Amino acid sequence: MEIKVREMTMNSYTVFASMLLIGYVISTPLSTIDETEECWTMPLYPPERPRVFLTLSPLAKSTAGGNIQQRQIEINWHGNRAVAQPGDWIGLYEHDPVNNPTLPLRQITVDGRNNGYHKTDVQFGFPTIDPQLLIEDTCLGYWIGYIRNGVTISINCLKIRPSWMWQNREILGPVSIRQLFLPGTHNSGSYRPYNGHSSDTVFMRYLICQDEDIFHQLAYGIRYLDVRVGYYPEREDKFWLNHNYARVNPLRFLIEDLKTFLEATQEVVILDFHRFPVGFSQNTQRNRETHAQLVQLLLDKFGDFMVPSSYGSMASLNDLWAINRTLIVVYADDWTRSSHPFLWPSIPQEWGDKRNVDDLHKYLSGIDKKRYDSDYFWAAMAELTPSTMDVLFRPNDGLRKLADNVARNVTAWYRDLWWKTTSMTAVDFFHSTDIIDVAIDASLKRVHCSNLAATTLTTTPTTQHTMAEERTGQDRRRFYLGPRNLDITGSTLELTSSLSVTSLSPRMTARRRRTKNTTAVLTQNLPVTTIHSV
Numbered sequence: 001m002e003i004k005v006r007e008m009t010m011n012s013y014t015v016f017a018s019m020l021l022i023g024y025v026i027s028t029p030l031s032t033i034d035e036t037e038e039c040w041t042m043p044l045y046p047p048e049r050p051r052v053f054l055t056l057s058p059l060a061k062s063t064a065g066g067n068i069q070q071r072q073i074e075i076n077w078h079g080n081r082a083v084a085q086p087g088d089w090i091g092l093y094e095h096d097p098v099n100n101p102t103l104p105l106r107q108i109t110v111d112g113r114n115n116g117y118h119k120t121d122v123q124f125g126f127p128t129i130d131p132q133l134l135i136e137d138t139c140l141g142y143w144i145g146y147i148r149n150g151v152t153i154s155i156n157c158l159k160i161r162p163s164w165m166w167q168n169r170e171i172l173g174p175v176s177i178r179q180l181f182l183p184g185t186h187n188s189g190s191y192r193p194y195n196g197h198s199s200d201t202v203f204m205r206y207l208i209c210q211d212e213d214i215f216h217q218l219a220y221g222i223r224y225l226d227v228r229v230g231y232y233p234e235r236e237d238k239f240w241l242n243h244n245y246a247r248v249n250p251l252r253f254l255i256e257d258l259k260t261f262l263e264a265t266q267e268v269v270i271l272d273f274h275r276f277p278v279g280f281s282q283n284t285q286r287n288r289e290t291h292a293q294l295v296q297l298l299l300d301k302f303g304d305f306m307v308p309s310s311y312g313s314m315a316s317l318n319d320l321w322a323i324n325r326t327l328i329v330v331y332a333d334d335w336t337r338s339s340h341p342f343l344w345p346s347i348p349q350e351w352g353d354k355r356n357v358d359d360l361h362k363y364l365s366g367i368d369k370k371r372y373d374s375d376y377f378w379a380a381m382a383e384l385t386p387s388t389m390d391v392l393f394r395p396n397d398g399l400r401k402l403a404d405n406v407a408r409n410v411t412a413w414y415r416d417l418w419w420k421t422t423s424m425t426a427v428d429f430f431h432s433t434d435i436i437d438v439a440i441d442a443s444l445k446r447v448h449c450s451n452l453a454a455t456t457l458t459t460t461p462t463t464q465h466t467m468a469e470e471r472t473g474q475d476r477r478r479f480y481l482g483p484r485n486l487d488i489t490g491s492t493l494e495l496t497s498s499l500s501v502t503s504l505s506p507r508m509t510a511r512r513r514r515t516k517n518t519t520a521v522l523t524q525n526l527p528v529t530t531i532h533s534v
Contacts, residue, residue, distance in 0.1 A: 035452055036449065036452040036453050039445075039448065039449035039452050040420060040449050043080055043415075043416060044415050044416070044419045044438065044441060044442055044445060045078075045080065045415070045441070047080045047081035047082060048082060049082045049146075049153050049154050050077050050078060050079040050080070050082045050084070050114070050146050050153070050154055051077065051078045051080070051154060051156075052075070052076065052077045052078075052090060052144045052145070052146045052154050052155065052156050053076050053077075053144065053156045053434050053437065054073055054074065054075065054076065054092075054142060054144050054156060054157065054158050055073075055074040055076060055407065055411075055431060055432050055433065055434060056071045056072065056073060056074065056124055056158075056429075056431035056432060057070075057071065057072040057073075057074055057119055057404065057432060058211075058400045058403040058404050058407065058428070058429035058431070058432040059072075059400055059401065059404050060194035060199070060400060061200075062196045062197055062200065066196075068194060068195075068196050069123065070123065070193070070194045070211075071123055071124040071125065071126075071211070071431070072119055072120060072121060072122065072123055072124075073092060073119075073120050073122045073123070073124055073142060073158070074117060074118065074119045074120070074432075075090055075092055075106070075108060075116075075117070075118045075119075075120060075144055076116070076117050076144075076408070076411075076434070077090055077110070077115065077116050077146060077154075078114075078115050078412075078415075079113075079114030079115055080114075082114070083114065084110045084111075084112050084113060084114050085148060086112070087148070087149065088109075088110040088146065088147070088148050089107055089108065089109050089110060089147050090107070090108050090110060090118075090144065090145065090146050090147065091104030091105075091106065091107045091144070091145050091147060092104055092105045092106040092107075092120060092122060092142065092143075092144055093105060093142070093143040093144070093145060094141060094142065094143075095143065096139070096143050096155070096157075097143055097145035097147075097152045097155060098145070098152050098155055099152075101145050101147045101150065101151070101152045104145075105120075105122060105142075106120045106121075106122065117408055122142070124142065124158060126193065126212075126216075127140050127141070129160060129162075129215075129216060129219050131215065131219075131260045131261065131263075131264045132264060134160075134162035134163060134219060134261070134264045134265050135162070135163060136162075136163060136167055137159055137160070137161050137162075137163075137164065137167070138159055138160050138162075139157035139158065139159045140157070140158050140159055140160065141158070142157060142158045143155060143156070143157040144156050144157065159220075160219045160220050160221070161220060161221035161436060161437075161440065162218070162219045162220075162221070162261075162264075162265060162267070163265050163266065163267060164221055164267075164440050165223075165266070165267050165268060165317060166265065166266040166267060168440075168444060169317065169318075169321075171444055171447050171448075172317055172443060172444070172447065173316065173317050173318040173321070174316050174317075174318055175316055175317065175443075175447055176313065176314040176315060176316050177268065177313055177314075177315060177316070177317065177320075177328075177377075178313040178314060178375070178376065178377060178423065179443075179446060179447075179450075180439075180443045180446075181414075181419065181422050181423070181424070181425075181438075181439040181440075181442040181443045181446070182223045182224045182270065182423070182424040182425075182439060183221060183222055183223060183224065183424075183425060183430070183435045183436045183438075183439040183440075184222060184223065184224025184225065184226060184270075184379060184424045184425060184426035184427070185209070185210055185217055185222050185224070185225065185226065185426055185427065185428075185430050186209055186226055186381055186382075186383050186426040186427060186428050187209035187210070187226060187227075187228070187243050187428070188209075188210060188214065188217060188222075188225040188226050188227050188241075188254075189214070189225075189227045189228070189241025189242070189243075189248060189249055189251075189253075189254055190207060190208055190209040190210060190241065190242075190243040190248045190249075191208065191209070191210035191211060191212060191213055191214070191217075191248070191249065192204075192208045192210075192211065192248065192249075193211050194211065202391065202395040202398075203246075204398075205395070205396075205397065205398025205399065205400070206386055206390075206391055206398050206399055207243050207246055207248065207399075208243075208248070208399065208400075209243065209383075209399055209428045209429070210428070210429060210430065211429060211431075212430075212431070213253065213257055214253065214254045214257035214258055214261075215257035215258075215260055215261055217430070218257070218258070218261045218267070218269065219261065220430070220431075220436060221436035221437075221439075221440065222430060222436065223267065223268065223269055223270065224269075224270045224272065224379065224424045224426060225254075225258075225269065225270065225271050225272060226272050226274055226349070226379070226381075226426050227241055227254065227271065227272065227273060227274065228241070228242045228243065228244070228273075228274055228275040228276070228277055229241065229242065229251060229273060229275075229276055229294065230242040230245075230247050230276070230277055230278030230279055231276070231278060231279025231280055231290050231294075232247065232278070232279060233279070237250035237251070237252060238293075239251035239252075239294060239297065240278075241253070241254060242277055242278060244277055245277050245278055247278070251297075255297075255301050255302075258271065258302070258327075259301060259302065259305075262302075262305050262326060262327060266321060266326060267326060268317060268320055268326045268327075268328065269326065269327055269328070270328045270330060270347075270377070270424070271327060271328065271329050271330065272330040272332075272347055272379070273329070273330060273331050273332055274330075274332055274346075274347075274349060275332060276291075276332070276333065280333075288335065288336070291333055291335075291336040292336070295331075295336060295340055295343070298329060299342070302327055302329065303342075304325075305325055305326055305327035306325060306327050306328075306329055306342040307320055307323075307325045307326070307327060307328050307342070307344075308325075308341050308342055309337075309341060309342065309343060309344045309345070310341065313375065313376050313377050314375070328344055329342060329343055329344060330343070330344045330345070330346060330347050330377075331343040331344065331346070332346045334346075345376070347376070347377045347378060347379055347424075348376075348377075348378045348379070349378075349379045349381055349426075350363075350364070350367040350371070350378060350379065350380050350381060351381040351385075352364065352367075352381070352385075353385050354384060354385060355384060355385065355386070355387060355390070356384070356405075357384070357405060357406050357409050360382070360384060360406060360409075361409065361413065364380055364382060364413065364418070365417070365418075367380060368380070368417075368418045368421055368422065371421070371423070374423065377423050377424060378423045378424070379423065379424040379425070379426055380418075380422055380423075380424065380425045380426070381426050382406070382410045382413075382414075382425050382426065382427050382435075383402070383403065383406065383426070383427055383428040384402040384403075384405060384406050385402075386398075386399070386402060399428055399429075400429065402428070403427075403428040403429040403432050404432060407427075407429070407432035407433045408433075410425075410427060410433050410435065411433045411434040411435065411438065414435060414438050414439070414442070415434070415438045419438065419441075419442035419445070419446075420442075420446065422442075425439065
């Protein structure tokens, strides 16, 4: 009888507890959970109106008259769920069309196409940017506007984004570096503008990966630099930036450009010494001495900026700003790195060595799934790679042609599919893609969606906490990255509106202080306008 009483008591308690739990679940608002899932499943850009953006063609050539044709402006639009209407058109402007969509330089009719691309004959040139005025997002003389019934419903421009981390510090400051999507360049040191016939050799066509120097790569918004260094003891400049076994530019060019940028901004930059293809003999005393020379050079030039590796990839931007150090130097030689606390471990570069767009997509898709939830940085190398046979039998193609083949696909992949998970993406001829805007806007949206997830965790039952723990692992600073394997089908809209810039943190030292100046850049006869949204 006593046993039955105990059983009845326990059963009553179980029923009562279950009723309480059910009541709690019912009373918990599901809107927060739904809103979180919707945030991660929606496209990167809102679907109400089409998004427009400008890119620069990587193709270049010398014309019959001896003129150079390069960096032609490309018009791009993406409708997402916003259906094109009869009469819609897009214009390329030399003025901001938000209030005056008349007098476009070039005009194209949408003709019912929700997505499109058009290369114009307008060339952009190489604007000169004043390093003292790297303050905010700034348009560089060319705008694009989507016009419907005489009204501009979407705009964008060719622009620099020199301080996008600092401008958005209220949102991004508390976030770990690993949780950001950093735009990068592949073979960052293999840069050179097209110079006509001297650039039209087979060797040069397959050598050059960028047409902007390091300073301008950073000023436009790149934050991950992938470099390979060669050592040439017989030359005056002993360390060079290489593309495999070919030297391209002296390392001092990178040092000067990077130091200028770091002194002018509060941006965090990752400098990845990924390979040492020439002059670094393996496992020898000479090899160690050469590495020691290089590291000492880096310490002499960048010592005040270098972040100790002990901070790790989960350090936040605020953590680095607090110690006034914003340069992460990654070094691929393990022996050298082990004795230098300011050198970070190698970043895995996911390089597919693929010749065509379909194979590259398949490879990158698999890598994105494999790297999901990775604790450390990783870089997707989103470029096509030529084979020896390509060099022999397609001598008139080259890396510019390969970049043109894949650029629009890369923009779509990371905008529509992989914006939730990618750590870094490196591309050739970065102006041919929209990867900088996509990466910045993805970083901001990740924070927004993760904040919704954090709200969900505080308002849902214990089972939800358990699921969140499984997603985030033991480190509570990790992102909730949303549901996996979701196929996102589009994106739209505008530039991210930057936060108003407040006063510098008192923790910033005098070396990094500067007065605010609204004249952001000096260009080659191009009007300059601070970006605003329509």
